[in-house]
Amino acid sequence: MGLARAKLDQTELRLGCMAMPAAAGWTRTAREAALTRVTQMGLPGRRDEYWRFTNPADLVGPEPVPAALFGTSKRPAYDGIDRVRLVFVDGVFDAVASDDPALAGVEITRLAVAQRQDIHWASELYGVLEARGQTPVARPLAALNTAFATDGVLIRATGKAAKPVNLVYLHKSETSDAFLHHCIKVESGADLTVLENGPAAARFNKVMEVEVADGGAFHHVRSQGRDHERRAATHIFARLGTGSTFKSFTMTANGALTRNECVIEMTGDNGVAHVAGACVGDGAFHHDDTVFVTHDAQHCESRQVFKKVLRNGATGVFQGKILVKHGAQKTDGYQISQALLLDGDSQFLVKPELEIYADDVACSHGSTSGAIDEDALFYLRSRGVPRSEATDLLVLSFLAEAIEEIEDPVIRDEILQRLAGWLARHRG
């Protein structure tokens, strides 16, 4: 059965504006396969079930909607943390603004350079996890990224990284349309932390493929913020080995449209996967967390913790699924998605799903949306805490379960300070 005419037109229109890098090297095969996937799947449309709550029009249109730059004098994220910064300006690596990659104590190669070299591990990853993540649900924007990504990094950790790698995404052009693709390999027993921050571009499409080998640990903390008009579609595809750990946390503040997909496949026993998010939106803000965790091994634990604070017509979306395959016994799956609606104009759209084919598992999921607890607010105020400060305290208390998913106390505190600062600037 072919694609609907409208979808076909949309896809052709978009592909007409794209060009594969001339020197694609070994990535060419993966890129061509991805392009085939895109033409077969078609780009997402409003009628697709998976896009019921989020209108993809601005993500698939031939040109990005221009996004005004948002000036700020605030200090950059993770400022106090000893890290190796790799800076991308509107999706293009800026070597001058970046730190020496060698300081991280891991192998770091720029995608544009790496594709001309023979990097064995990366050729087994680039587009591979993305392709695996296309079933049972199609993710065409990720395939589009694999086909046309212009930049990105390949990171391979073979031991404990000396410093966190900080991918910094600056936005300097109001019409930038950026495609970044990162591949990360955490080898057996290795330990790597990747930090991300910044608005990135007017329109940002990013894929991060992460393979964590047996006993490896990957920590990921992302701060998406600032520019109000930016739009982004990001995907994380992770495959986890035996006894490995994967922890990803995302803070989102501002942004007209953000769709963060996270697709995790647990392929070895005793793996741990936590994915969490805290987002705060005021006004023209649409934020979508779409998560798919597949348990295909025994004794694995997965947690999804997503909290959204919304006001002035902001919209939050959560689509989260736990799929437990045959034989994935002793799975411990947990999923919670909650919204705090600070007024009557905001909305939270949720689709939690469990699909379980093993008979000895513990899986739970819950979803709520509600307002500030008036009793708690009065209690705080009766102790002398002004309404605005009391509200902020209660909002942070609401977000706490998600923020606590960040293991490193220094990074956790950094995120907490950022959220507190945002709240103080956005009091109702």
Next chain:
Amino acid sequence: MLEIKNLHVKLEEEDKQILKGVDLTVEPGKVHAIMGPNGSGKSTLSYVLAGRQGYTVTEGSANLLGHDLLEMEPEERAAAGLFLAFQYPVEIPGVGNMTFLRTAVNAQRKARGEEEMDAASFLKEVRARAKDLKIDADMLKRPVNMGFSGGEKKRNEILQMAMLEPKMCILDETDSGLDVDAMRLVADGVNALRSPDRGFLVITHYQRLLDHIVPDVVHIMAAGRIIKTGGADLALEVEKNGYADILAEVA
């Protein structure tokens, strides 16, 4: 210190009059007790004074040290020196007890134009006060009132009172849910705070709390009014004969 005159209050949501003309004056250094049967309006009085939503004052006034309480936000009342120990202290997940205490102390200081308390002095102070109330380090670290027993919650209220050093303390059924030992601990905490420039209004069902916190004046409240006022012996009379005799006497 606290002057309540002809206070009439009804529920905001329904046309139900709860307080029907309360007159009460608490002088500095004095402990006043309000006793009365269920539904007499005792807790409503404490909530209205503290500024809880849901009530409409239809007549009368309430002043604290010259401030018109009824015109003030709850936080302004607190900064002016009012403290309400809740009958049901609220659990607040995700906010550490210590953070909460420090935020409250400094918010009040800021509102009064005083200097904020630095972390070291605050810590020293809170540890000393907590020790008197047998509140351990774990309770200070935990989220506000989360997983606290009934007695722990009430002791935590008294700790807040001790740290905030209010001028006027209202205790709403602080004895409810306490065993004898916990009640003594709480009463000791309150007694330690008695001073010539601080007033207390102790709301209770039963006389037994007043064995430990001996009042100067006892009021009996019924159907939204104070119907009788006397000394500490009035509480003993209630304990012996119940409210029926007094109600009959007034009617």
